[in-house]
Amino acid sequence: MRWLGGAFLAWGVLAGTAWAEEEATRIGDPERGAEIFGKCASCHEVGQGAKHRVGPHLNGIFDRKVAQFEDYNYSEGIERARRDGMVWNLKNLDAYLENPKTLVSGTRMNFAGLKNKRDRDDVLAYLRQFSANPQDIPEAAPTARKREVELPPEVLAIMGDPDYGEYLSTECTTCHQVDGEYDGIPVITGWIEEDFVVAMHAYKRKIRPHPVMQMMAGRLSDEEIAALAAYFGALE
Amino acid sequence: MKLNRRTFLGTGVAAATALQAPMVLGAGKPRVVVIGGGAGGATTARYIAKGAKGAVDVTLVEPTRTYYTCFFSNLYLGGFRELSSLAHSYGKLASDYGINVVHDWAIGIDRDARTVSLAGGGMLNYDRLVLSPGIDFVDGAVEGWDVTAQNKMPHAFKAGSQTELLKAQIEAMPEGGVFAMVAPPNPFRCPPGPYERVSMVAHVLKERNPTAKIIIADPKNKFSKMALFQEGWANHYEGMIDWINGDFGGGNVSVDPDAMTVTIDGEETKVDVCNVIPAMKAGRICEMAGITEGNWAPVTGHTMQSRIDENIHVLGDACAQGDMPKSGFSANSQAKVAAMAVLSALTDSKLFPAKFSNTCWSLIDTNDGVKVGATYEATDEKIAKVDGFISQTGEDAELRQATYEESVGWYAGITADIFG
Known part of the structure; x- marks a missing residue:
């Protein structure tokens, strides 16, 4: 050792x-x-x-x-x-x-x-x-x-604004289908909100490896990620 | 008011609503007319209707009953898609969203009276007008060619019968024949489109007619994804494609559709197929409305409103907005900002800061997909690029295949987002 x-x-x-x-x-x-x-x-x-x-x-x-x-x-x-x-x-x-x-x-x-x-x-x-x-x-x-910052509890605790999330979600639905159909592009509805938030931050920090998602997540603020999580989390 | 010659698609309920529309002028419900049922217009109509939940009367004016997407039509040329897989109808927009779908041509806009007149004789009133008419061609852009020559030398830059014609011509080429493309100057619809098309034509010829040649007469010296296409052409279609760029006289072109010749920088060549993609401008209705400057309709990115008339929003290929490429993805992205802005102007919904994005996938050969994309925001001056990425040369085959498969998923996603 x-x-x-x-x-x-x-x-x-x-x-x-x-x-x-x-x-x-x-x-x-x-x-x-x-x-x-x-x-x-x-x-x-x-x-x-x-x-x-x-x-x-x-x-x-x-x-x-x-x-x-x-x-x-x-x-x-x-x-x-x-x-x-x-x-x-x-x-x-x-x-x-x-x-x-x-x-x-x-x-x-x-x-x-x-x-x-x-x-x-x-x-x-x-x-x-x-x-x-x-x-x-x-x-x-x-x-x-x-160097990597753990997601502070206050980031995870942000209550997303679902109205804002609905608007922001329109960028996602150009590729991801709202009815949850998997067609070569992953399903993003019905996630547990915290998992969604962590996943988006992982893209934002370029830990998750997809260039489109790294770019899309890269410009989202903590509040915007929370808003998206709130909106998509509520969709079946 | 002549309504009898208007044609409707969808449920009786939707049609009845449309018939009532002119009679409720001033009776409360704000009215939105959307001209153009492609990636921009259909998306805007759907998002306004969805967001308004019945509080806004939405009419979509589109001449065709079956819409063929221009995006992915190159894949049809290459034999990777059926034409029917690119066909979409407006039934769901009518039945599920209560949109009045009017199959007619808009032939005039009275901006003071806020009315749209239709070729069929009808007239539509609007509180907000959304124009997403796509492109038309600049007259005289290619010497010897005008739209009456499009059956001999197709443009195939509006999908449907033109695309079918071009495919048939490619497949009928004699052994060792010549396919010529006259590529357009910037800016134009789908920047990688002509070069993806060349890739698809080469793919077909390599299998059916391997001694055939492809000539591109191009006024430009560089194009979208150039390194990726050139690498792919060298790998898959070595010696088949001759790209004559602006420095070599590629912009000095005339064609003779009857003789089937192309003259590039003084040198005449007999060709078997000639795909003429002329310089482009905003769909003609924008000129008729008097909201163009030069070839395009300038807009502010915050709301996609015309800089000339705030009651009109222009989006997609027809608008001059700044950094975004003219693409179906861009039009769909701009549509959401336009829908939000219209809803916020006509109802009590919120206006959020505009965000835009675009990604363009291109197929070079079987399972060899590449992509380029960027995010954008609205500044007072224009829609400005924030961040971007592009596929790299030398990527391994698996990643390229994954990129292609992703593009197939994107097509399913965006068409669901446009047509419901």
Whole structure:
């Protein structure tokens, strides 16, 4: 466990202050993560000899493109993420663990998500040991992460104005069908509002990988995202 | 008031409402007339009717009963779509939204009296008029060509019979024949359209007639998605396409529809098919209304109101608005701002800051789709670009296929958004 050595205490101290655009960082406590991984282990194996179970094995997942195993049958949602060029980097893994269906609509991973940031960090620190070169210190790109602001509770608490949302929604319905039909373009009606908000912020920050959506979300304010969530959430 | 020659589509209820309309002048319900049933006009009519919930009387004037979208008509030329898949009717706008759909030509607008006269003899009163008539061609733009030549040298830039004709001509080309395109100067409907069309023609010829050639006479030196198209042409259709740009005399063109010749910078070529896409202007009704400056109708982006008459909103290809390309997506986007502005003027609904967006997908060959898009906002001066993206050269085949599949989904989405 050399990579938990003293150098990382210094990185940890920096975490609360301004980071450079992209910095290597200690993820979390892998030993605690090993315990939390128990929640995942009924579907996923990791480590020497790991095989696909309900979900694919997780060896070497860091910095791998999504859906790379030919001997595993992925969901359409995950396949779409692969076509969009998504990579399992730290940001995406973190977002996926927080709420799988928010990052990848249509994934079969029926897991409510780890809402606690520290839990996710620790699980990812554990998983990180089974990807290439964890002993490289300081860590290279796979675990470098851009500075990222957690969505503050007040952003999640914004009550969207559904009238404004209805107007804003007209930009969405040029592509997304209001009757909820999936026709090559994902369904956006009937989402839980918070999931919708998190997904739109993930596009806005270019964590989710689609150029049209990154552009559309990029200019929406927190209030506008909340308004859209309120409007679409109420549509069946 | 002659109403007997007007034609209606839709339910009896909708027709009856329309017949009553001229009689309720001053009787309360504000009236909106929308001219043009394409991506701009039909969307505006639908959003006004939807938002007003019966409080506004909406009449849509459109000559054709079956509307063929110009967007995706290149895919029909390439054999990727049936023409019937591009056909849309106005039944739902009438039955589900209570819009009075009048199949007639608008032939005159009296801006002082606020009336629209129809070719069939009827007259419509309006409180707000929405003009979304699309494009017409500039007379004399291509020497030797006028609209009477369109059956020999089709433009196919309004979809339907022109598109069918062009497809038949391409398929009837002799072995090793020549397809010529006269490309238009800026600005014009669907900036990537001529080049997607060339791609689709090349796709057909590669399969049916691989020694045939394609010549493009173009007054411009660059065009939308140029790097992507040129990469695609080199990859899929090497040696087939000759693009003669403005620097090489591509703008110095005349045609002879009877002799089927094209003369580019003094050099005459015998061709088998000639697709003439002339310079464009706003649909003629805008000129008749006296709201054009030059070839287009200037508008403010905040509300899509004409800068010449605040009771008229102009959108889609016909308006001069600023940075947005003339596209079905843009027209649909502008329609929502226009609908919001009309509703806010005529009812107590809110006016929000205008937001616009556009994305144009193009197909280069089977499963090789590319896209370009941007977001826009209204400034006092114009509709101004905020942010944008474009597909990259060298993208892998899977991403290109995903882009194409996304465009198919977009077509389903936008046509549902336009026609209900």
